[in-house]
Amino acid sequence: MNLPIVNLHDHARAAQAALSEAAWAYFSGGAADEISLRRNQAAWQAWSLAPRVLRDLRGGHTRCRLLGREWPMPLLVAPMAHQRWAHAQGEAGMALAASAQGCGLVLSNQTSTPLQDVAQLVLPETERGPLWFQLYWHADRSFTADLLRQVEHAGYEALVLTVDAPVQGVRDRERRHGIPLPEGVRAVHWPAPDSASGAGLCGGLADAAPRWDDVQWLIAQTQLPVLLKGITHPSDALQALQIGAAGVIVSNHGGRVLDTVPATAELLPAIARAVRSQRENALVLVDGGIRRGTDLFKALALGADAALVGRPALYGLAHGGARGVAHVLRLLRDEFEATLALTGCASVQDIDIDLLWFLQSLAPAQPHATPLA
Numbered sequence: 001m002n003l004p005i006v007n008l009h010d011h012a013r014a015a016q017a018a019l020s021e022a023a024w025a026y027f028s029g030g031a032a033d034e035i036s037l038r039r040n041q042a043a044w045q046a047w048s049l050a051p052r053v054l055r056d057l058r059g060g061h062t063r064c065r066l067l068g069r070e071w072p073m074p075l076l077v078a079p080m081a082h083q084r085w086a087h088a089q090g091e092a093g094m095a096l097a098a099s100a101q102g103c104g105l106v107l108s109n110q111t112s113t114p115l116q117d118v119a120q121l122v123l124p125e126t127e128r129g130p131l132w133f134q135l136y137w138h139a140d141r142s143f144t145a146d147l148l149r150q151v152e153h154a155g156y157e158a159l160v161l162t163v164d165a166p167v168q169g170v171r172d173r174e175r176r177h178g179i180p181l182p183e184g185v186r187a188v189h190w191p192a193p194d195s196a197s198g199a200g201l202c203g204g205l206a207d208a209a210p211r212w213d214d215v216q217w218l219i220a221q222t223q224l225p226v227l228l229k230g231i232t233h234p235s236d237a238l239q240a241l242q243i244g245a246a247g248v249i250v251s252n253h254g255g256r257v258l259d260t261v262p263a264t265a266e267l268l269p270a271i272a273r274a275v276r277s278q279r280e281n282a283l284v285l286v287d288g289g290i291r292r293g294t295d296l297f298k299a300l301a302l303g304a305d306a307a308l309v310g311r312p313a314l315y316g317l318a319h320g321g322a323r324g325v326a327h328v329l330r331l332l333r334d335e336f337e338a339t340l341a342l343t344g345c346a347s348v349q350d351i352d353i354d355l356l357w358f359l360q361s362l363a364p365a366q367p368h369a370t371p372l373a
């Protein structure tokens, strides 16, 4: 009997059934023992909600402000490579679904669909979310500068520079299966791999890995706001702001790069505090393990302006194309709206840390739960 799909876990199961073993290993896998991958989800669950009742919920909405503009939802689809491997509609299906659900989209530098095609689909939609482009550093600055001009010309509204993956993570599941991209699917804005790839840091990749002065150069090349993705340390967040970044994305790459780094829900409060102490209007976003509307709510309560969702959107795409993605985002949106109402919030502006408890144990013998002030 086929049960209806009612949550993001159901979407994961449907995707696994639809994908080849190698594709499932690539899309769902994490680094090494996948401790950070599991911990990302568990850490959101560890926070408990502290709902308030009888508040005035009239005129409720989910709208938020990012980079000076108002958007329907504080949720974006995270950048993810090779989406045409998951489904023939690829990044086009992903982008259409995100904009139809009022969510933002960050297009991966390793997109299998040209960035111009994706922008054309999304930009005319009036109730869409933000459209940003994710960049990996390329040692050849003229390559990066040329790509940047294409991104600006196509109408992308911000750049996301991913800084946590100067080398490929050690992903066991992927190493067993390889990445057998189907015929015709390739990263269209990334040069073909050369002999240095896979050589490891000591074997030559260190020369190509970005440094702070490269980021400073990038920021000077563009009028677009630049966010750094893959920040897990408050000091790096502060340094990013000092050199002119518009904000940071607290991310451990969905547990795909360095295993046993903490979950992003654990890192977010300290990083958000550091950022806000330096610049009140700097952006803080977070991703990793967001699977429920309550997780999104907790991200905002812990100091994020918005969150990104990764694998679940790919899972929706894999088994249902754009309709599958739209359903994933709709579920998150509905759950988030319900959470707002049930915690006594009429809008995202009402969300704050007083609506969370961190309970060391749920056992009744532990009465010392402390609401964070």
Ligand SMILES: Cc1cc2nc3c(=O)[nH]c(=O)nc-3n(C[C@H](O)[C@H](O)[C@H](O)COP(=O)(O)O)c2cc1C
Pocket (backbone or CB within 6 Å): 026, 027, 028, 040, 078, 079, 080, 081, 108, 109, 110, 134, 162, 229, 251, 252, 253, 254, 255, 256, 287, 288, 289, 290, 308, 309, 310, 311, 312
């Ligand atoms: C299959 C896959 C491909 C990814 N490709 C990229 C990428 O090209 N660039 C990037 O910055 N992050 C990439 N990521 C990381 C995501 O942007 C995001 O940080 C992560 O998936 C969030 O965690 P979640 O999947 O638990 O929601 C990828 C993640 C997955 C699962």
